[in-house]
Amino acid sequence: MDSAVAKQGRLIDIRKVSYDYGYGDVLKDVSFPINTKDFLAIIGPNGAGKTTLIKIILGLLKPHSGRVEIMGKTVEEFKDWKMIGYVPQKATSIDSLFPVSVKEVVAMGILSSLRFPRLSEENDRRVFTALKQVGMEDYKHRRIGNLSAGQQQRVFIARALADRPKILILDEPTTGVDARTREHFYDMLHKLNEDEAITIVLITHEVGIINRHVAQVACLDLTLVYHGSHDEFCRSDEFKRMLAEGHHLVSHHH
Amino acid sequence: MDAFFLYGFLQRALLAGVFIAIACALLGVFLILRRDAMIGHGLAHISFAGVALGLFLNMMPLAVALFVAVAASMIIMKLKVTAGLHGDTAIAIFSSVGFALGVLLATLSHSFNVDLFSYLFGEILAIDTSEVLFSVALAFVVLCLVVLNYHKFLYMTFDRESAKASGVNVDRLDSLLTVLTAVTVVLGMKVVGILLVSALVVIPAAAGLQLAKSFKQAIGLSTSISVASVVLGLYLAFLLDLPASGSIVLLSFLAFVLLFVLRRTRK
Numbered sequence: 001m002d003s004a005v006a007k008q009g010r011l012i013d014i015r016k017v018s019y020d021y022g023y024g025d026v027l028k029d030v031s032f033p034i035n036t037k038d039f040l041a042i043i044g045p046n047g048a049g050k051t052t053l054i055k056i057i058l059g060l061l062k063p064h065s066g067r068v069e070i071m072g073k074t075v076e077e078f079k080d081w082k083m084i085g086y087v088p089q090k091a092t093s094i095d096s097l098f099p100v101s102v103k104e105v106v107a108m109g110i111l112s113s114l115r116f117p118r119l120s121e122e123n124d125r126r127v128f129t130a131l132k133q134v135g136m137e138d139y140k141h142r143r144i145g146n147l148s149a150g151q152q153q154r155v156f157i158a159r160a161l162a163d164r165p166k167i168l169i170l171d172e173p174t175t176g177v178d179a180r181t182r183e184h185f186y187d188m189l190h191k192l193n194e195d196e197a198i199t200i201v202l203i204t205h206e207v208g209i210i211n212r213h214v215a216q217v218a219c220l221d222l223t224l225v226y227h228g229s230h231d232e233f234c235r236s237d238e239f240k241r242m243l244a245e246g247h248h249l250v251s252h253h254h
Numbered sequence: 255m256d257a258f259f260l261y262g263f264l265q266r267a268l269l270a271g272v273f274i275a276i277a278c279a280l281l282g283v284f285l286i287l288r289r290d291a292m293i294g295h296g297l298a299h300i301s302f303a304g305v306a307l308g309l310f311l312n313m314m315p316l317a318v319a320l321f322v323a324v325a326a327s328m329i330i331m332k333l334k335v336t337a338g339l340h341g342d343t344a345i346a347i348f349s350s351v352g353f354a355l356g357v358l359l360a361t362l363s364h365s366f367n368v369d370l371f372s373y374l375f376g377e378i379l380a381i382d383t384s385e386v387l388f389s390v391a392l393a394f395v396v397l398c399l400v401v402l403n404y405h406k407f408l409y410m411t412f413d414r415e416s417a418k419a420s421g422v423n424v425d426r427l428d429s430l431l432t433v434l435t436a437v438t439v440v441l442g443m444k445v446v447g448i449l450l451v452s453a454l455v456v457i458p459a460a461a462g463l464q465l466a467k468s469f470k471q472a473i474g475l476s477t478s479i480s481v482a483s484v485v486l487g488l489y490l491a492f493l494l495d496l497p498a499s500g501s502i503v504l505l506s507f508l509a510f511v512l513l514f515v516l517r518r519t520r521k
Binding site for chain 2: 058059060079081082084086087088094095097098099100101103104105107108109111112113114115116141142143156159163
C-alpha cells in the first residue's frame with residue numbers, strides 16, 4: 001500500500017473540501033494534491049480559508065463536505081501523525097514566561113508519543129540533530145521566552161523535525177521576521193526539501209512575497225483559484241488580477 | 255528536634271504530609287500554567303459538601319468527599335467545554351453551591367463540632383493510621399499518573415494545538431488532570447484544611463515558577479518548596495504550639511515572597 005502511494009508520489013489528497021463557521025462559506029469545493037518533495041505555498045488574502053484548510057488536513061477540524069486523504073487513508077483512519085510536522089502560527093505568541101528550555105520544547109514531540117517516556121541517548125541525539133538542522137544547537141539550555149521570534153520559530157521547526165516527518169506544514173512562518181532572516185529561513189527550508197526530501201507546505205497571507213525556493217503555488221480565495229507551478233503562476237491571469245487588485249504581489253521569482 | 259521524630263503522630267503527619275505536598279506542587283505547576291489556578295479552590299469548597307455528607311451519613315468523610323469532588327470535577331470539565339459559560343463561572347457557581355450544601359447538611363446532622371472544624375482548618379497532627387495509608391496510597395497513584403503523562407501534560411499545556419496535531423489525546427488528558435486535581439485537593443484538605451488547601455496547590459508552584467529556566471527546574475523547585483514548607487511547618491507547629499495549617503501556608507508564602515523578590519532584583 002505504502003509503496004504504491006510512494007510510486008505515485010501522492011502524499012495528501014484534498015477532495016472537494018468545504019467548510020463554514022456558521023457565517024458563510026470559508027472553503028468551497030477545494031481539491032488539489034500535495035506530492036512528495038513539493039515545496040508548496042498556499043497563498044491567498046486574509047480570511048481565505050488557508051489556516052482552516054491546514055486544520056482540516058491535521059484532523060483538528062472536520063470538513064462539512066468532501067474529505068482529505070493522507071497516504072491513501074482518510075484523516076479518521078490515519079494514525080501515523082508523526083509523519084506530519086506542524087509548526088503553528090502561534091509560535092510567535094507563546095507565553096513568554098513559560099519555564100521551558102529549548103531542549104525541552106524540541107523533545108516534547110518525541111517524548112509525548114512514548115508510553116514510558118525517557119530522554120534516552122537516542123532521543124537526545126535526535127533532539128540535538130534537529131536543533132543543528134535549524135542552526136539552534138547553541139541555545140538548547142536557554143528559556144524559550146528569552147529568544148527572538150525568528151529563533152523561536154526555528155525551535156518549533158526543530159520540534160517538528162525531531163519526529164522525522166515526511167511533511168512539514170508551517171502556518172505563516174515568517175510573520176514578524178525581517179527580510180534577511182526570512183531569506184535565511186527559506187534557504188533552510190530549501191535545504192530540508194532538497195537534502196532530506198521533506199515535503200514543505202507553508203501558508204502565507206503576504207500574497208506577493210513568494211520566495212524563489214517555492215516550487216508550487218495553491219492560491220485560495222474561498223475556492224481554489226490556482227494550483228500549479230510557481231513559474232506558471234507568475235504568468236497566469238490570476239496573478240495579474242491579484243496584482244491589479246493591489247495584493248502587493250512582489251514575486252521574488254526570477 | 256529528636257523528639258520531633260519520635261512521636262507516632264508526628265511520623266504519621268510527616269509521612270502523609272510529604273506525599274501530599276509533592277502531589278499538590280506537581281499539579282499546581284500545570285494548573286497555574288494552564289490558567290486554572292482557581293480550580294483547587296473551587297474543588298475544596300465542593301469537598302466540604304462531601305465531608306458534611308459523610309458526617310451526616312456516618313461514613314468516612316474523606317472517602318465521601320473524594321467521591322463528591324471527583325464527580326464535581328468531571329461536571330465542571332464538561333460544562334467548561336459544552337455549556338458556553340465564561341471562564342471560571344462554572345467553578346464559582348459550584349464552589350458556593352458546594353459550601354451552601356455543606357452548611358445545610360452539617361446543621362441538619364448537628365455536626366458543627368470539632369470533627370467538622372478539623373476538616374475546615376486541617377488537623378494533620380491528628381491523622382490516624384488508616385487515613386495515612388489511604389492518603390499515601392492515593393498520593394502515590396496521583397504521582398505515578400503525573401509522572402507517566404508528564405510529557406503529554408507539558409506538551410498540551412505549552413502548545414495545545416500542536417500537541418493535538420501530533421496525536422496527543424488532549425480531551426482525555428484534560429479529564430485526567432482534573433480528576434487528579436480533585437483527588438489531590440481532598441488529600442490536601444487533611445493537611446491544611448478546606449479553607450487553605452488551594453494555597454498548598456498554588457503557592458509552592460507559583461514560588462517555583464519564579465526562577466525556573468526549564469520545566470524540570472520548575473517542578474523540582476516547586477516540590478522542594480512544598481515539602482520544605484510542610485516539614486518545617488509541622489516542626490514549628492509542634493515546637494511553638496501553633497496551628498500546623500497556618501504555619502505551612504505562611505512558610506510557603508514566605509518562600510514565594512523571597513523568590514519573587516530575588517527574580518525582580520535579578521533583572
